[in-house]
Amino acid sequence: MIKWIESCDSTNDEAIKLVGDTTYDAVASLRQTRGRGRLGRTWHSPVSAGLYLSWLSQPKIPQSLGGAIPLLAAVATAKLCDELDIPVMLKWPNDVLYDGQKLAGILCEARTIGHHWYAVVGIGLNVDRPTDGWPSDLNAIALNEVAKLSVDTRQIAEKLVAHLRAGLSDAASKGMVSIIQSWLKYGPELGTPIRRGDHVGRFSGLAKDGSLRMETATGIELIHAGDVHIIDEVD
Template sequence: MTPNDPSDNPWSDLERPPLNAASLSRALVRPESLWTSLEVVDSTGSTNTDLAARAARGEAREGQVLVAERQTAGRGRLERTWTAPARSGLFLSAVLVPEVPAERWSWLPLLAGVATASALSRTAGADVVLKWPNDVLVRFGDEERKIGGILSERVERPGGPAAVVLGIGLNVTLREEELPVPGAGSLALAGARVTDRDTLLRAVLRSLQEWYGRWRDADGDPEASGVREAYTAGCATLGRRVRAVLPGERELLGEAVAVDDGGRLVLAGGEGVQQPVGAGDIVHLRPGPEGA
């Protein structure tokens, strides 16, 4: 980005006004709230990278939220990077310190998916579903397009318990010509009734606080907290034939039949053999020879 880049000017695109940081802080940072601070920056490489570095230095407490109007090196799973025009989406990360058994932390990105999808469905009126493990999709017509993703990273903190930096990236007003890859989408392209980013950010963070509170109060139990039931109901992967591309370029074909206690996707292959998948890329297959 050059000093004369018009995207430096927050009013260069009147359809994409800047976030109102003061108003958001007043609405979200309260004595009874999970959120202890909310900072909005004009541009950064990655909000997750920034907050993880603060946490590793012992400078971040639970409930800190960092939002960027623009990310130049946004990160997804498997170290993938992506960028988007300034003020075209929501790019945020939050620090959480879950006082639950560490083996249940794998539910955090799925929990964040439930919170995000329910907030967008309720607030924007979009038909939002989840793709295991961390993709947020929107349905319009006969298509499912990816509008966002979630990244969860464990960070060791000096002199204190480990933290999780939870990142959420969502395409809000991207236009067709701005989409980074085929299969991407945005809330605006899906005809969402609300694309005001302040409204959407408040909804997502309030929903995340609610679901995180339920999960934490249940000691991270996905069943008792209702997280597994909600995730199963909103996951477009379950019940479909999929291809799982695993580390080492191995592949598995099967029907996605369940999410197990560890948040892993369970595939049913030939002769009823079931296998859990904890990491990898999942491709939804269309009916036909490819999925046979």
């Protein structure tokens, strides 16, 4: 069940407080004052324009499957978009794009409390275009800019958490292979030109641990973290 709060610093911080709670496994808000993105970035959180949701995975899977969490979160968001008839592409590790524009971002954080390992999955989903528009440095788009029908934030929150729970169950029973296959369904085509820093190559799928495989002139390079960008072509 989702615990709705009017405002908070970060839904990820609120979600970890649910450890031991038998009623709630997610926190959602329409306002974040200190939303976090990956690599220490700030997540733009305009009031009442987005869904800011964090889901706590109770200790039901081994820590060895930690690499599955960002992937299953991205797949859960993509499946939600499928239900809304919005075609999206996943950008490794966990951005959700519509026509190259960012529709959602995901921040996964691991916490160890006592003898148990928990994953907190934070998802920022753009629902409405902010009244003052998007910041000039953001290539973003919102659900209600592309959905055929008006989107209800609370309804999509419930559906999103349902997909997260199903993804966790799938990972626990079938392992990484199933999650990777699901992610690749929404990921870029094999052979797509990509860049990480000064390194360029072509997307060659995901490794067994969820890392990205980049085919370069010298062989396959495994990328475990950082930003990977889709480019027009490899020189």
